[in-house]
Amino acid sequence: MSLPESALAGTGVTSGSTVHANLTAPGLYEHAIRRGEGRLSADGAFMAVTGVHTGRSVQDKFVVDDPEVHDQIWWGKINQPMPPERFRGLRSKVQAWLGARPVLFTQDLYAGADPAHRIKVRLVTTNAWHALFARNMFIRPPVEDLTGFAPDFTILHAPEYEANPAEDGCRTSTCIALSFAAKTILIAGTSYAGEIKKSIFTVMNWLLPAKGVLPMHCSANQGPAGDTALFFGLSGTGKTTLSSDPERSLIGDDEHGWSDTGVFNFEGGCYAKVIRLSREAEPQIWDASHRFGAVLENVVADARGNLDLNDGSLTENTRSCYPLEFIPNTMPGGRAALPKNVVMLTADAFGVLPPIAKLSSAQAMYHFLSGYTARVAGTEKGLGKEPQATFSTCFGAPFLPRHPEVYGKLLSDLIDRHGADCWLVNTGWSGGAYGTGSRMSIKVTRALLRAALDGSLAKVEFETDPFFGLQIPKALPGVPAEVLNPRNTWADKAAYDRTAADLVSRFEKNFEGFSGGVSEEVLAAAIRAAA
Structure with missing residues (x-):
């Protein structure tokens, strides 16, 4: 469908290209396969290889040093400052580059299950599989909410665009730049989809403390008696595994907010590490990763698409991204006590x-x-x-x-x-x-x-x-x-x-x-x- 005006509103991207807005999983699958973006596993999951970047490019992440936020940012190796003028220049280049692509994909999504603390996000990307990843990871609004959708934050996702360090104020041709003032995120030079997810987590970590809400890198579930539990932990500690308990209802596996009224998920999906995943130990994640609609990043399979989850030859950071509803016992609405x-x-x-x-x-x-x-x-x-x-x-x-x-x-x-x-x-x-x-x-x-x-x-x-x-x-x-x-x-x-x-x-x-x-x-x- 050609919807350049409405689908790109608020993004700064002007294009006469074909813009596919808010396609569901079957449509995105069709485009991704036809365009050669990846292949299918034997069980119907979409398999993508991200190339040189198989994880987040931490050293290439920048926060724009806008005057209105300067005194509140934790500056350092994690939040490297980018001058506002450099950001504006890079944003113009990325907007022009995206506008020159023959095909674009957009997704309008929510971050935050609690309407009181929710933000609207619009993703513009060149790849159908990245659009599917975002659709899996974030909260999918009902169709009626998409009419007149006005994003609070925009992600301009240009994985094949190469930034110029000399001109753009970045370190390499890869750059992830976030401007809280412009409410825009630029992702250039990396196909690793986790950058999309974590950029919005950073936004929520910025917005919510001012409202007295704690944003948390944690999983959460609830027991039969209505008791909520939070699980904090870094990669490899079992955060996703332990929260996916058949005896408890999953609220979410990675990002939540804690307000005075309860806990709410930021996301509508899970992003599980699957290297050496065991069907016996983690049956829910296993089943969710072996079906149509899941996105597998850098997972190895044979010629027939049979997965080898023990193969870390591409990276130890193999990932599966799937909607929350792929887990059988999830909390409806993503909110809990x-x-x-x-x-x-x-x-x-x-x-x-x-x-x-x-x-x-x-x-x-x-x-x-x-x-x-x-x-x-x-x-x-x-x-x-x-x-x-x-x-x-x-x-x-x-x-x-x-x-x-x-x-x-x-x-x-x-x-x-x-x-x-x-x-x-x-x-x-x-x-x-x-x-x-x-x-x-x-x-x-x-x-x-x-x-x-x-x-x-x-x-x-x-x-x-x-x-x-x-x-x-x-x-x-x-x-x-x-x-x-x-x-x-x-x-x-x-x-x-x-x-x-x-x-x-x-x-x-x-x-x-x-x-x-x-x-x-x-x-x-x-x-x-x-x-």
């Missing part, structure tokens, strides 16, 4: 953190600001044999435009106002560090979580860990007692003590930058070496 439990996940490859610990509200804010996990070879390219400690503030530093303390204070205030039990859960190693110990059993983790979420774990007797100051349960029915205290799982207790002391020093060093911006209570809860 105030959370009763807040779970912070870490995959501790050093093997010294307990499988579960109860946190005070001050400890919760400390671990929220710390955002700790440890990565190992096999989860990310470029890592050596030794575990690498990673601290990502608020479990989502790359997407925080404001100073971290803003989000930490919001979390603390919401916990204090509404009450919630807080837990630190280690999905990493036990019995030794990576290479010596073994990965925590998913069955044990699920058993511990169920006890935490149904309230029974809060009633058992706890002991204080001497290294991290954490409250560890002494015993829990159905879980081997020696697993609960990590030191007991190590054959070499002296090696445990050395490794734990080393991780304590890493926590201390990481938190130095926050010491002046948090309360005395949080400082007292901080992990520090024994005097």
Whole structure:
């Protein structure tokens, strides 16, 4: 359909091209296959290969240094400033480039399931499969809402356009530039679809704190009794896996807001990491990824389209994107009650953190600001044999435009106002560090979580860990007692003590930058070496 005027309204793109507006999955499939954008799996999922960029280009992300936002931005390596005039120049080039394409695809979508905090998003892209990705990931408005749709933010998506660093103020030919003043996002020189998703998450992280709403990089679900649980965690910690529980209803797997009236999903889909995905351990994600409508990024298949989810030859960051309704037990409407439990996940490859610990509200804010996990070879390219400690503030530093303390204070205030039990859960190693110990059993983790979420774990007797100051349960029915205290799982207790002391020093060093911006209570809860 040729709808250049209405479909491109508010984007600055003028075109006599064919513009396909708000096509549904079958139409986008047809165009993507005909245009050679990818192929189908044996089960009907659309398979795309993103080329040189198989993950986010963190070093190529910029925030426009508009005067009205300058004092509120957390400037640094994550939010690199781009002068407004450079942005305007690059935007004009991208608009002209898009306008010269013979075919464009647009999607009008919502971000935010709560109408009180929702934004309207318009995507303009050159590829049908990117339009399908956005349609899967964001909330699809009813047809009647599309008439006169006026976007709050526009994404100009030009994956094949190459920026000029000398002229455009960027680092390479790849550039992701976000202007809060112009309400526009430019994505150039990368086909990795996650940039579309995360750019809008960054927007929500900017807008909501001013309204007293905490934007969160977390998954969320609700139990049969109406109890809501939040799961914070970096990639590889099990955030998506643990929230996809057949016994609980999924609210969403990645991005949510917490207001004084409850929790709401920002998205209408899931973006699951599927490298070495097990049908036995994760049946819901498996089934959602093996059907028509799913988008698979950089997943390897044979000539007949049979998937090999163990093949990381293109990247370890293989992904599946599918609508929420592909998961059988999802919360209708993407909204739920105030959370009763807040779970912070870490995959501790050093093997010294307990499988579960109860946190005070001050400890919760400390671990929220710390955002700790440890990565190992096999989860990310470029890592050596030794575990690498990673601290990502608020479990989502790359997407925080404001100073971290803003989000930490919001979390603390919401916990204090509404009450919630807080837990630190280690999905990493036990019995030794990576290479010596073994990965925590998913069955044990699920058993511990169920006890935490149904309230029974809060009633058992706890002991204080001497290294991290954490409250560890002494015993829990159905879980081997020696697993609960990590030191007991190590054959070499002296090696445990050395490794734990080393991780304590890493926590201390990481938190130095926050010491002046948090309360005395949080400082007292901080992990520090024994005097």
